[in-house]
Amino acid sequence: METVDVDRSDADYRAWLKEAVRKVQADANRSADTHLLRFPLPAEWGIDLYLKDESTHPTGSLKHRLARSLFLYGLCNGWIRPGKPVIEASSGSTAVSEAYFAALIGIPFIAVMARTTSPAKIDLIEFHGGSCHLVDDPSEVYEVSARLADETGGHYMDQFTYAERATDWRGNNNIAESIFHQLRLEPHPEPAWIVATAGTGGTSATIARYVRYQQYDTRICVADPENSCFFEGWAANDAHATCERGSRIEGIGRPRMEPSFVPGAIDRMMKVPDAASVAAVRVLERVLGKKAGASSGTGLWSALKIVGQMRAAGERGSVVTLICDPGDRYLDKYYSDAWLAGQGLDIAPYQHALESFLAGNHWSA
Structure with a gap:
């Protein structure tokens, strides 16, 4: 009987992944x-x-720790891919930090936020290279983020689901x-x-x-x-x-x-x-x-x-x-x-x- 073998490894992707993880970890090492x-x-x-x-x-916020953990989690799970955007539902500060890490590894970032989010946070997201998708109803941020991920082939980071599991609560300088x-x-x-x-x-x-x-x-x-x-x-x-x-x-x-x-x-x-x-x-x-x-x-x-x-x-x-x-x-x-x-x-x-x-x-x- 012939062995069935499916190999999804890709040398270029693995090289990109190793460099992306190194850059995110290096940020922690510098801080x-x-x-x-x-x-x-x-x-x-x-x-x-x-x-x-x-x-x-x-x-500028405690969300820097969270964003670093979420990016490492998404990268090591194979969810974040080269050239594809990361999308996040956020009230602002997480999106600022995620825009920073997205720029660090060279991928697009889209923040889905309530229209009432402070203009200073919107400016910071854009300063770090992200873009903002504003919604009138704050309860819509989850659905809109998932839809944008589907439409773009990107990854919906979903901090509200993964924050507690992406961080190593046993230690690791948390x-x-x-x-x-x-x-x-x-x-x-x-x-x-x-x-x-x-x-x-x-x-x-x-x-x-x-x-x-x-x-x-x-x-x-x-x-x-x-x-x-x-x-x-x-x-x-x-x-x-x-x-x-x-x-x-x-x-x-x-x-x-x-x-x-x-x-x-x-x-x-x-x-x-x-x-x-x-x-x-x-x-x-x-x-x-x-x-x-x-x-x-x-x-x-x-x-x-x-x-x-x-x-x-x-x-x-x-x-x-x-x-x-x-x-x-x-x-x-x-x-x-x-x-x-x-x-x-x-x-x-x-x-x-x-x-x-x-x-x-x-x-x-």
Whole structure:
């Protein structure tokens, strides 16, 4: 009987693949780790708050880590091919980072995003050589991305499905391993809480799995903005939870429970008003002199609430949250009083509550 033999290897493709993987890995090798900043709190509280500043990545956000992992995953799976576009459904920052990596390996990139995405993010995607396909309804980004991939013969990256599996959560210098390494000489090197926010859910899944794998006692809290279904789906154990409107806090919050969000790994969730998120980044700028996107404010608000609860209980320890991306992408939104007024957001009560707490009073929000 004759042996059936199908050989799909191609010398030119294999050479291209090896070079593409090398270029993506070399980017990580060139990049220093991001800083872990101390957020000043009264010393007598005995509680330390740290912010992992992911805005210092080459493409300006924590999505740089994700995009690198997704490209390596897609390349090694044989999904990303020479000359064919990568298409992504994104609220902006992931698309900026993926446009960078697509240009690095010499392939086209198309971002499918809501028309309300900040112009600064659109400009950054185009700066890195990508193109933007804008849709009026944010819930359409998935379907449109898949359709464009079919029409072009490209690859739909689908961060909302693959974020949690593309990243090596056991280590390999992921964000969790980096945090614990940087804390090793601090007074409380094993934090009581790490607070993350969720867009894909990949970051919270990576941190939570790493903590369990390393047998730490650290607990994971996910802060969710308005117009996002993660909190409701987690609380009700409903994998099919949805909400009708898109999030005003770019980069986090989703209208459906994304496949990369891993509810079982999360210890606690908080629902944070959008006005509180914006108030928190305004306070962050005053305290550290850094502008950050409002997703960072969502996490900071929740982290400070946890600090307040630890203080009230007489607990000492440390808490960590993230600076997700820089605020200069949102000058016309979260740093614009006119935009806040147009959205009907009053940040004054939340800003007052934060300032009062940092002045030494008990948490009252």
